[in-house]
Amino acid sequence: MFNLIRRDVILQKRLLLTFIPFILFFIIMDSHPALIFLVASIFIPFNAYAYDEKTEVNILLNSLPYTRKEIIAARYLGAIIYSLASIGVASAALLAFSKPFALSDIAIGGGLFFLFAALTFPLFYILKQGYIFSAVLISFLVLAAIGPQIVLYMSDHLPAITEFLMNLSTTALYTGGAVIIGVLYAVSWGVTTVVYQRKAF
Amino acid sequence: MENVVELKNVTKNFKGFSVKNINMQVKQGFITGFIGANGAGKSTTIKMMMNLLRPDAGEVKLFGLDYRTHEKEIKERIGFVYDGNVFFEGLNLKDIKRIVGPAYKKWDDTLFYKYVAQFQLPLNKPIKTFSKGMQMKASLAIALSHDAELIIMDEPTAGLDPIFRRELLDLLQEIMLDGRRTIFFSTHITTDLDRIADYIAFLQNGELIFNQSIDDVANNYALVKGELGLLDRDTEKAFVDIHRAPTGFEALTDNVKAVKKTFGESVVIERASLEDIMYYMKGRESYV
Amino acid sequence: MQIIISNSSKEPIYEQITSQIKSSILAGNLQEGTALPSIRQLAKDLKISVITTKRSYEELEKAGFIYSIVGKGSFVAEQNLEVIKEKKLKVIEDQLNAVIINSREIGLSLEDLQDLLNILYEE
Known part of the structure; x- marks a missing residue:
């Protein structure tokens, strides 16, 4: 199982060299720390999918002594491990450039990553190979474009909700967000496992 | 245990194609050749043996175990060599070993390097630069490095030159020397199997026509040549398919004894190659 | 031990093997107690199937030319x-x-x- 997670690093050996410059680019561009944490988290897990699309990797993995459950579990656990590690690296980079950031930036960046992962991971197994990556890219752009609009719209037209949110303590807000994202991630994991078990290669 | 693989009434349906009611055993310690034209359903059957595909009906057992309960135990004991490259093509053999090796409990690095040296494979070049033959050898080296008891090969000789094919056959016989291993080998190049296979399973249009020892195939099937005048409605029954020419007929029989009884010395009876058998079986098809 | 196999011969391959081993034994080229190659080794050397060599040895054993000890292999039997x-x-x-x-x-x-x-x- 650990081996399944580790393979992403072996696969992305060369690509990982671009990881630091990639983060530095965002830092130098003076991006919001939360955004930096988000893109840092996304880097490894989504590149892993890009790699997997290129080969008959599912045939390989399923011919090795792994169960389908494990293969999916490695994806979801791996995403957690790699995003945490990436956030660590990004924090170090921010510190090195003496850019200030708050824990809430990490929480927002990480939270958005897990939300995005929960929504897109199943797509990699539901959609046909070859379409997946573009689908995910488009959905990411759409989300980035309309996401803020929705939030604005909500704050304008649904004052009840915003008021409710405003009245929550920060702890309650973050815990609530974490719980919701955690549940979504777990559901996504379950759905993907079921989908993957029914797949033919 | 006698049968390493056991398929019972296995059926798989696709749009416009199906593998129907396959009953097949693969015997321990022997080389079984799996023959059939392209599209006969060989790959589908192999995928079901590897649990890449689940049958719609029927039972697939390897080493007497079921995939539903013993997936890892089963795959631990299988080495696979597929037609195309399934390994990450950008990686070199060393990295592939680092990914694939730890998957197996019985992985043996020393053994792996031994085969890599024997097959003269480069460790530091990406797999995508390998020739077809080298890719096949790389798969085989990996299959042999975890002490697999069953080696499943899907069209390993397709696209290889004759010299390389001979080398492979030699190698397969070598790894069979200790008698513990079993090889299941699909191919449409039957000359590879005419010599070294112990059992032949013949699939046509998704149906298993036979699964016999090479001895039985040689005893039951033969090419018969004779004058056209010998053929009539009764005598034709002994044949699977008949090719007529102005100079005489040539036919395949699956019952040599009956032919000898009916025609005696009036016909020439020759050994039928696997290719002959496949060819005439195909002919029978077109009449039905 | 020399065995020459003809693919074009009408005689089945297993018979070619048995008859050649028989003549070697009768001619005294293979002495009593001599170990024969294992069926798998012979199959590899002749590039034929194991089932064929196995059958040859079985025939030779039936005819009393050789005997087999499980785990040890086959040997030329005492020939009277x-x-x-x-x-x-x-x-x-x-x-x-x-x-x-x-x-x-x-x-x-x-x-x-x-x-x-x-x-x-x-x-």
Whole structure:
């Protein structure tokens, strides 16, 4: 199982060299720390999918002594491990450039990553190979474009909700967000496992 | 245990194609050749043996175990060599070993390097630069490095030159020397199997026509040549398919004894190659 | 041990093997107790299937030319050459008797028959 997670690093050996410059680019561009944490988290897990699309990797993995459950579990656990590690690296980079950031930036960046992962991971197994990556890219752009609009719209037209949110303590807000994202991630994991078990290669 | 693989009434349906009611055993310690034209359903059957595909009906057992309960135990004991490259093509053999090796409990690095040296494979070049033959050898080296008891090969000789094919056959016989291993080998190049296979399973249009020892195939099937005048409605029954020419007929029989009884010395009876058998079986098809 | 296999021969391959091993044993080239290659080794050396070599050894064993010990392999059995010679002699006698009967039918004399035999034997 650990081996399944580790393979992403072996696969992305060369690509990982671009990881630091990639983060530095965002830092130098003076991006919001939360955004930096988000893109840092996304880097490894989504590149892993890009790699997997290129080969008959599912045939390989399923011919090795792994169960389908494990293969999916490695994806979801791996995403957690790699995003945490990436956030660590990004924090170090921010510190090195003496850019200030708050824990809430990490929480927002990480939270958005897990939300995005929960929504897109199943797509990699539901959609046909070859379409997946573009689908995910488009959905990411759409989300980035309309996401803020929705939030604005909500704050304008649904004052009840915003008021409710405003009245929550920060702890309650973050815990609530974490719980919701955690549940979504777990559901996504379950759905993907079921989908993957029914797949033919 | 006698049968390493056991398929019972296995059926798989696709749009416009199906593998129907396959009953097949693969015997321990022997080389079984799996023959059939392209599209006969060989790959589908192999995928079901590897649990890449689940049958719609029927039972697939390897080493007497079921995939539903013993997936890892089963795959631990299988080495696979597929037609195309399934390994990450950008990686070199060393990295592939680092990914694939730890998957197996019985992985043996020393053994792996031994085969890599024997097959003269480069460790530091990406797999995508390998020739077809080298890719096949790389798969085989990996299959042999975890002490697999069953080696499943899907069209390993397709696209290889004759010299390389001979080398492979030699190698397969070598790894069979200790008698513990079993090889299941699909191919449409039957000359590879005419010599070294112990059992032949013949699939046509998704149906298993036979699964016999090479001895039985040689005893039951033969090419018969004779004058056209010998053929009539009764005598034709002994044949699977008949090719007529102005100079005489040539036919395949699956019952040599009956032919000898009916025609005696009036016909020439020759050994039928696997290719002959496949060819005439195909002919029978077109009449039905 | 030398074995030459002809793919174009009508004789099945397993029979080619048994008959060649038999003659080696009868000619004394393979001595009693000599270990034969394992069926798998022989199959590899001859580039034929294991089932074929297995069958050859089984036939040889049935005929008493070799014996097998599980886990050790196959060995040339003790050959009572006198008995074998006697058996062969009996066969030759029978065949000669048939020749004599045929010769009498067409009135071939003993001398003519001896001449014929001389010529054929020399060939």
